[in-house]
Amino acid sequence: MAAEKSSIKIITLIAADGSVFEVEPNIVKEMKTVQSYIDELDQNTVSIPLPNVFGNDLAMIIEYCKKHASEEETKEAKEEFDFEFVKRMKSDDKLRLLQAASYLNMESFLQFMAKAIAAEIENQSVEFVRDYFQIESDFTPEEEAELRKENEWAFK
Amino acid sequence: MEISDSDFIGLIPGLPSELGLECLTRLPHSAHRVALRVCNQWRRLLQSDEFYHHRKKTGHTKKVACLVQAHEQPRQSEAEKPTGSTQPSYDITVFDPENMSWDRVDPVPEYPSGLPLFCHLASCEGKLVVMGGWDPSSYGPLTAVFVYDFRTNVWRRGKDMPEMRSFFATGSGHGRVYVAGGHDENKNALNTAWAYDPRSDEWTAVAPMSEERDECEGVVVGGEFWVVSGYGTESQGMFDGSAEVLDIGSGQWRKVEGVWEAGRCPRSCVDMRENGRVMDPGLRIGVCSVRVGSRSLVTGSEYEGAPYGFYLVENEDGQKRKLIKIRTVPDGFSGFVQSGCCVEI
Numbered sequence: 435m436a437a438e439k440s441s442i443k444i445i446t447l448i449a450a451d452g453s454v455f456e457v458e459p460n461i462v463k464e465m466k467t468v469q470s471y472i473d474e475l476d477q478n479t480v481s482i483p484l485p486n487v488f489g490n491d492l493a494m495i496i497e498y499c500k501k502h503a504s505e506e507e508t509k510e511a512k513e514e515f516d517f518e519f520v521k522r523m524k525s526d527d528k529l530r531l532l533q534a535a536s537y538l539n540m541e542s543f544l545q546f547m548a549k550a551i552a553a554e555i556e557n558q559s560v561e562f563v564r565d566y567f568q569i570e571s572d573f574t575p576e577e578e579a580e581l582r583k584e585n586e587w588a589f590k
Numbered sequence: 591m592e593i594s595d596s597d598f599i600g601l602i603p604g605l606p607s608e609l610g611l612e613c614l615t616r617l618p619h620s621a622h623r624v625a626l627r628v629c630n631q632w633r634r635l636l637q638s639d640e641f642y643h644h645r646k647k648t649g650h651t652k653k654v655a656c657l658v659q660a661h662e663q664p665r666q667s668e669a670e671k672p673t674g675s676t677q678p679s680y681d682i683t684v685f686d687p688e689n690m691s692w693d694r695v696d697p698v699p700e701y702p703s704g705l706p707l708f709c710h711l712a713s714c715e716g717k718l719v720v721m722g723g724w725d726p727s728s729y730g731p732l733t734a735v736f737v738y739d740f741r742t743n744v745w746r747r748g749k750d751m752p753e754m755r756s757f758f759a760t761g762s763g764h765g766r767v768y769v770a771g772g773h774d775e776n777k778n779a780l781n782t783a784w785a786y787d788p789r790s791d792e793w794t795a796v797a798p799m800s801e802e803r804d805e806c807e808g809v810v811v812g813g814e815f816w817v818v819s820g821y822g823t824e825s826q827g828m829f830d831g832s833a834e835v836l837d838i839g840s841g842q843w844r845k846v847e848g849v850w851e852a853g854r855c856p857r858s859c860v861d862m863r864e865n866g867r868v869m870d871p872g873l874r875i876g877v878c879s880v881r882v883g884s885r886s887l888v889t890g891s892e893y894e895g896a897p898y899g900f901y902l903v904e905n906e907d908g909q910k911r912k913l914i915k916i917r918t919v920p921d922g923f924s925g926f927v928q929s930g931c932c933v934e935i
Contacts, residue, residue: 544612551616
């Protein structure tokens with residue numbers, strides 16, 4: 435098995451919008467969904483369709499994987515990269531990337547995105563959180579008033 | 591208990607429920623206050639025992655120290671202060687050693703201007719339990735119990751302690767809070783012990799200790815509740831060197847001799863290693879030590895008249911314990927610490 439896998443030189447990933455990415459095998463190691471394809475197919479070159487991931491998102495995920503798979507990068511450089519990576523993302527990107535991470539079955543990237551989304555709503559108002567996730571309040575006006583009061587006590 | 595998907599469908603619109611849960615699990619406790627107000631589903635999730643256990647299991651809870659701390663008088667009123675000493679009022683401070691952040695819990699509604707004096711703290715599954723003490727105005731002993739739930743940030747009155755008890759030992763394990771020893775309203779030392787379950791709000795009797803132990807100190811180590819030192823009614827103030835140890839699982843007591851320096855008051859300053867050795871925090875005056883995960887928060891002075899300080903101590907085995915002074919204690923949080931306990935929130 436090990437010998438077969440190492441014979442694969444390039445993996446072609448095809449995103450939902452048809453854009454094509456050619457990557458080395460070590461880049462897709464974390465993508466368990468892709469990995470199971472590779473394990474099933476017994477050939478030297480593989481091309482894998484990913485109908486649930488858009489090209490822009492896949493490009494970002496590959497960029498993340500490249501950085502984290504690199505043995506030359508220091509831990510600090512990777513942390514710095516993570517910080518900037520999240521910073522340049524839009525709110526919607528994060529939710530989409532989380533779903534992509536789930537589809538690709540990428541454990542640590544999924545954790546990373548979930549943490550980024552949690553950070554997004556930290557220190558924000560209730561209104562911001564509802565708006566961000568498009569959640570409609572199902573509290574009655576009386577309950578809303580009660581909850582507001584609870585919060586006023588909390589902040590001295 | 592597991593969180594079943596059917597209970598929480600679409601915590602976040604457009605995301606499968608397990609992904610929504612992944613995100614909410616990562617919310618730090620400080621963001622729960624806002625999250626509780628988003629919608630009914632989030633509120634139910636955040637308040638559930640299952641969610642707390644899920645966060646704990648996946649390593650997203652954190653340990654903080656809750657302290658009974660004297661509230662400093664505002665500086666500007668210094669000049670107007672009447673002469674003579676006034677009893678300071680006490681509040682609950684929350685110290686997070688990870689972020690080095692300090693915060694204060696809202697006052698108990700029944701005691702808006704300060705906690706009962708010498709009240710005792712224990713914690714259980716993200717809840718803080720405040721027990722007993724003396725009424726701050728009448729100095730009458732209390733059996734009152736107050737429970738602060740860090741999931742809802744709300745105080746509720748718990749069922750009163752079944753016996754009048756002051757200066758007793760507390761500890762917690764297996765979802766229950768334990769009290770033992772102390773003295774009754776006639777200053778008779780006690781050997782009795784009780785367990786409180788904050789979930790069912792019920793007290794149940796525990797087998798008594800072999801000896802009376804007034805002013806004893808409790809500490810929980812690896813499933814055992816250690817009640818250290820104390821003295822009997824007849825040997826007023828002669829602190830004993832032994833401890834009685836409750837196996838929380840079996841409810842059986844055993845006695846261990848020579849764990850404490852006889853004659854020394856153990857109040858708030860017993861810290862123990864897994865091997866049952868009692869540690870000396872290295873400070874002599876006004877000491878309070880609260881274990882928070884792998885560290886302890888220690889407060890006190892090195893000698894009589896020395897400045898009151900806050901220190902962190904790493905508890906790793908095999909290392910010489912070193913006190914590291916916390917240099918940046920914000921205004922309002924440098925008051926005397928009477929006692930404390932660790933809460934996982």
